[in-house]
Every structure is written in C-alpha cells, then in structure tokens.
Amino acid sequence: MTGLTRRRLLKMAAVTGAGGVGLSAIGRLGGWAAASPQPVVLQTAKIQTKLMDVGPTDNVLTYGNAGMPPVLRMKKGEPFAARLINAIDDPTTIHWHGIRLPNKMDGVPFLVQPYVYTGDHFDYAFTPPDAGTFWYHPHCNTLEQMGHGLTGVIVVENPNDPKFDAEFVLNLRDWRLGDDGQFIDQFRPRDAARTGTYGTVRTANWLDQPQYDAPAGGLVRLRVAFTDVTRIYAFRVDGAEAMVMALDGNPVPERFSPDALLLGPGQRMELAIRMPDQEGAVVSLRDVRGTKPKILATLRAAGMSFKRDVRDVAPLEANPVAEVDLASAQHISLALSATAENIPSDGICGSLGYGFWAINKVPWPGDTPDPTTPLAELKLGKSYVIDMENLTPQSHPMHLHGMSFKVLSSSTRPVQPLISDTYLIQPNEKVSLGFVADNPGDWLLHCHIIEHQKSGMTSYVRVV
Numbered sequence: 001m002t003g004l005t006r007r008r009l010l011k012m013a014a015v016t017g018a019g020g021v022g023l024s025a026i027g028r029l030g031g032w033a034a035a036s037p038q039p040v041v042l043q044t045a046k047i048q049t050k051l052m053d054v055g056p057t058d059n060v061l062t063y064g065n066a067g068m069p070p071v072l073r074m075k076k077g078e079p080f081a082a083r084l085i086n087a088i089d090d091p092t093t094i095h096w097h098g099i100r101l102p103n104k105m106d107g108v109p110f111l112v113q114p115y116v117y118t119g120d121h122f123d124y125a126f127t128p129p130d131a132g133t134f135w136y137h138p139h140c141n142t143l144e145q146m147g148h149g150l151t152g153v154i155v156v157e158n159p160n161d162p163k164f165d166a167e168f169v170l171n172l173r174d175w176r177l178g179d180d181g182q183f184i185d186q187f188r189p190r191d192a193a194r195t196g197t198y199g200t201v202r203t204a205n206w207l208d209q210p211q212y213d214a215p216a217g218g219l220v221r222l223r224v225a226f227t228d229v230t231r232i233y234a235f236r237v238d239g240a241e242a243m244v245m246a247l248d249g250n251p252v253p254e255r256f257s258p259d260a261l262l263l264g265p266g267q268r269m270e271l272a273i274r275m276p277d278q279e280g281a282v283v284s285l286r287d288v289r290g291t292k293p294k295i296l297a298t299l300r301a302a303g304m305s306f307k308r309d310v311r312d313v314a315p316l317e318a319n320p321v322a323e324v325d326l327a328s329a330q331h332i333s334l335a336l337s338a339t340a341e342n343i344p345s346d347g348i349c350g351s352l353g354y355g356f357w358a359i360n361k362v363p364w365p366g367d368t369p370d371p372t373t374p375l376a377e378l379k380l381g382k383s384y385v386i387d388m389e390n391l392t393p394q395s396h397p398m399h400l401h402g403m404s405f406k407v408l409s410s411s412t413r414p415v416q417p418l419i420s421d422t423y424l425i426q427p428n429e430k431v432s433l434g435f436v437a438d439n440p441g442d443w444l445l446h447c448h449i450i451e452h453q454k455s456g457m458t459s460y461v462r463v464v
Helices: 003-013 142-147 450-454
Strands: 040-052 055-063 072-075 080-085 095-097 121-126 132-137 152-157 166-175 201-204 211-215 219-226 233-238 241-247 250-256 261-263 268-274 282-287 294-302 330-338 357-359 376-378 383-390 396-400 405-410 422-425 430-436 441-447 458-463
Touching (some): 040 201, 132 142, 132 268, 142 450, 152 166, 152 219, 201 294, 233 268, 383 422, 422 430
Parallel strands (some): 072 152, 166 219, 211 294, 376 458
Antiparallel strands (some): 040 055, 095 132, 132 152, 166 201, 219 268, 233 261, 233 282, 241 250, 282 294, 330 357, 383 430, 396 422, 396 441, 405 430
16 A cells, blocks of 8 residues: 555545634643634644753654643543644554544554554544543554653543542653663663663653642642553652542542552552641652652642541542443453564554564554454453453553453452553453443554553454
8 A cells, every 4th residue: 555545545534623723721730621622733743842951852752832742631521622733754643542432533553543644634533431531642653652752641521520629630751861861762672572661761741850839738639640651650649648539530449548559551540639737848749669769749738728638529420331241241361471473564653673472372563554363353232351361470551442341350469340441460460351342343452561562462352
C-alpha cells in the first residue's frame, strides 16, 4: 500500500467535525478544557523546554505550542470531540487510555484506524460513560513519541462527585536525558529484555519536585496519572492523612492508605488528602520503590485551617460497568512469557527490532499491517474470565482497551474486587479478571511497559 493511498484512506476514515480550538484559559496546573462542544484541537509540536538546570532540551514533543500536554476535562455522559493535527515528522494517533469508547475512536493504527501523516488530521468524537482519571497518548511510534513528551491527563467529571477545597492533577513521567539535557537513546536492548530502560530525569507535571499551595486543614483531591513508559512506583504520602478513593478511573470498594502502593505505567490513582492545620506544613508525595526514593511533589498548607475531616468525603458513584456473570462466564487462559522468536518489523509503527516477550507463546509488537490472529473471538454481551499467569521474573502492567474488568482473585495476595483496565501482575502470579464483552471491535491487550509491548507482549481480542 503506497503512502498516497494511506493518506487518502485516512481522509476517508476521518470523522467529520467542525474546526476550531475550543480551549478555555490555561488552568491552575497548566490544564486546558473544552469550553463548548466544539472540538478541542490537539496539534502535535516539537519544542524546546527546560527539563534540567543545564538549559533547554531540544526535540521535546507536546500537544499545543508550549509546555506539558493539556489536561483535558470532559463530563460523564456528555459528547466530546477532538481534532488531532499532526505537525511532527512521524505518523501518529491518539489512544484515549481507559475510556470505553467506539472501536473506531481507539487510535490503534492498522487495527482500527489509519495513522495520521504529517500535515493531516483525524477527528475523534465519543461520549465518555465513566467518570474518573484517564489519560491520552499516541499508539504509533509509542516509545519515541511518549518518551519525548506526548502523554496527557484526562479528567472526566461527575457533577455528583463530593466537593473538595482544592484539586491537583499530577502527570508523572521520566525522561532519558544526558548531562547536557539532551535526549539519549530511548532504550537499551538488555534492559528491554528485563524491567525496561529507566529514565534519567524524573518529573511531576514536567517539573522537578513542584510544590502547590492547598488550604490548611482542607480536603484535597489529588489525581495522579503514571504516564511513564517504564517505571513502576511505590506511592506514599507523608505528612498528612490520605485515602485512596479510586484506581484506574473507578472507585475502590474499600478506601485505604497508599502505603507504598505499587502502580505501573498506564495506571491512575485518586486520593483524598486532609491537609495539616498549621500554615507552612508540607505534605510529601513520594515514590519509595527501589534504592533511590524520590519526592515527586509537595503540597504546602496555606491560610487558616478549614478543620475538615477526611471521613466527610462522600463515596464516589460507581461507573456503569456491566457485572460479570461468573456462573456462565467462559474462561480464557493467558500466559505471559519470554521469547526468542523474531517478530514483525515492517510497519511504520512497527517493532524495536527485537523479540523478548510473548502472550500465549506468540510475540507481536502491535501496530503492524499484518496483525496476529486474535487471542479469542468473544460474543457480544457474554461474560468472560481471563485467567492470566505471569511466567516471567518481571512485573507487567497489562492493559485492556475498550472494556473494563473486575479483579476476581490472585494466587499471591488478597485483592479487592476492583474495576479497572490495567492490572499490574507480579512475577509468578496468577490472576483472574472478569468482564462482559459489551463493546464490539478489535481491542488490544498489552503490557504498558512500552519496551515489553513493542518487543512482543501484545495481542488483542475480537468482540462480535
């Protein structure tokens, strides 16, 4: 297929929509929101920005023309539209991570939509059915484009949510930069075959340990998106009472303290934090995993104490996710393993050139013109249970597109019956994930450590 034909196919497949920026003023943390039903314009750009003290970093990618990609705000049950305009040299798409939307809006090249060439555009339109914290990123040249900055946070609001005195959004990610502040190789093969290649500079909202003022004694809603391509976090809050309200866009059945809570790339968390009463007191948001704990960001108590109580925070409304029928559910066995087989590398969005990982013994990088056969063909409306076993010595945040599952059981630990789209499976763990196949189309299932995904740990299910 020639490039010209693909370009024509892109234009034919694009959803018709009105043009226009439709952006509100820049928000408190640099977030933009759709001010009307007019499409939000998300134009890719290559910029210079300061990520280290040594000076600006070249070849940073973003949506817009300066700084971090905008925080997009949507409303549960209300139509949303966005126009992706590609102004960088590589083809790209947008995947709306965690949002249950029509298959043709999912942003996966070859499988559901053409990729968007330089100078072209694609119109996305959908109605988010669930409230919560989500995110968006390319699904073409993912390691390079995400690694250079194209990861943004989505907040889907519910008017019935409890009221807070302040809200903050954190986009947590690494950068692979040398001592001169410029990009170095995005991955190393020996690391891709293990945990993945870690970044050298760690940021929250593209800043090193930013601090935000919050009302003393007040209740803060903290939304955190783990948008890094590799890093797994052990998240902890020091200096304040904090409770986990939601994970991966859905309320938790029982709230708990984030005491070194493990969360991987692709996951999201919402916390209710009760700020200290004393003005100037600092709350630290930390990653305590590994040998080099890191303060990610801090909150500073400001003003006279509001004297609030974290127990006053009402429960979040459950999202309308269909309940799996375990009595009739069909089971799907799924094994995560290492591999030494070759994998396709002939697509513009193709592989890294290595095959290290596999699902059910089949390695596939995703986003290639000739995909593997689906893991399973599922009947629309029927219940299923994925029995997933991790045969590797590494952890894998496994992400399912288009649908949400319930965590049913684990062989290694007690689990809450969480509703999610991403599960961080531990080495040698067996987990059962139940869901209703209620969204027709081809839906990816892959590891969100991007080097694992692009070196084989990718597949998909077909709902018909």
